[in-house]
Amino acid sequence: xxxxxxxxxxxxxxxxxxxxxxxxxxxxxxxxxxxxxxxxxxxxxxxxxxxxxxxxxxxxxxxxxxx
Amino acid sequence: xxxxxxxxxxxxxxxxxxxxxxxxxxxxxxxxxxxxxxxxxxxxxxxxxxxxxxxxxxxxxxxxxxxxxxxxxxxxxxxxxxxxxxxxxxxxxxxxxxxxxxxxxxxxxxxxxxxxxxxxxxxxxxxxxxxxxxxxxxxxxxxxxxxxxxxxxxxxxxxxxxxxxxxxxxxxxxxxxxxxxxxxxxxxxxxxxxxxxxxxxxxxxxxxxxxxxxxxxxxxxxxxxxxxxxxxxxxxxxxxxxxxxxxxxxxxxxxxxxxxxxxxxxxxxxxxxxxxxxxxxx
Numbered sequence: 356x357x358x359x360x361x362x363x364x365x366x367x368x369x370x371x372x373x374x375x376x377x378x379x380x381x382x383x384x385x386x387x388x389x390x391x392x393x394x395x396x397x398x399x400x401x402x403x404x405x406x407x408x409x410x411x412x413x414x415x416x417x418x419x420x421x422x
Numbered sequence: 423x424x425x426x427x428x429x430x431x432x433x434x435x436x437x438x439x440x441x442x443x444x445x446x447x448x449x450x451x452x453x454x455x456x457x458x459x460x461x462x463x464x465x466x467x468x469x470x471x472x473x474x475x476x477x478x479x480x481x482x483x484x485x486x487x488x489x490x491x492x493x494x495x496x497x498x499x500x501x502x503x504x505x506x507x508x509x510x511x512x513x514x515x516x517x518x519x520x521x522x523x524x525x526x527x528x529x530x531x532x533x534x535x536x537x538x539x540x541x542x543x544x545x546x547x548x549x550x551x552x553x554x555x556x557x558x559x560x561x562x563x564x565x566x567x568x569x570x571x572x573x574x575x576x577x578x579x580x581x582x583x584x585x586x587x588x589x590x591x592x593x594x595x596x597x598x599x600x601x602x603x604x605x606x607x608x609x610x611x612x613x614x615x616x617x618x619x620x621x622x623x624x625x626x627x628x629x630x631x632x633x634x635x636x637x638x639x640x641x642x643x644x645x646x647x648x649x650x651x652x653x654x655x656x657x658x659x660x661x662x663x664x665x666x667x668x669x670x671x672x673x674x675x676x677x678x679x680x681x682x683x684x685x686x687x688x689x690x691x692x693x694x695x696x697x698x699x700x701x702x703x704x
Contacts, residue, residue, distance in 0.1 A: 362479045383480050389523035416520050421476025422451030422651030
């Protein structure tokens, strides 16, 4: 298991969990989101290859209504 | 309406900003609607082709499966991501980059645009001028077309244009206040300063609109565009207000181009003196 922070909340996941796996298990539509790992944007083509590391701070954002 | 008139009308009501031509001079927000269906109908009634959106964390729990983007026709609307809720330049740059990442993947033309807001405090939601300027410079350097929310200070407006903002967007009054245009004189000075050697530079009045007549006033002052959200979303009938705003923008712009008459202290009769059959008691 690895422990990390996901949108400000402490989480645990199986070792070798990818960003894609994390999004799918959280039912997040990857088409409409952007992902940051430790304040660096993770390109979409790395969602399948990047594996969550212990201590990572992961932010997943989308667009919502705003003015 | 003949063909010539129709074409002239289209050109009159297009907004050129950030290297793009928008079909309408009205930019509307997508926040605060009771439902996404109501938002969609209001956007349609506004006639706008550009809408603002905010960047926020995905909800990890209690997701209802609805995404804003399911309710916005991405072929019709250019999305303008904002940095609302940012109180320093670093956060604003970070949020802008995340918005760009989402829009690039969607192939939306707004991908390199940002509505920059860097706020000074939560009570007034007035911009922090120093942080706004810092963020504007960084985002311009990073290739963004920055549409920059600012106060109605003419000096700050000049500084932001010099920093490379694609549009300076002074507030009519505080965000969401519905107070309308509180200082039209400052807006006139901003328009004069920013357009004196660059008449096509777009100035968009952002924030404070309360109703359709405020929109008409924005355009009668000579502004190029207006950006509003709450005036529509919190109206008793948002779709009807969106329609009113659409018409007010057209009316205001045409009135500006037509040129208002000078104000006079005394009356001036519209009917001729010649041929009067009446007598006067003095």
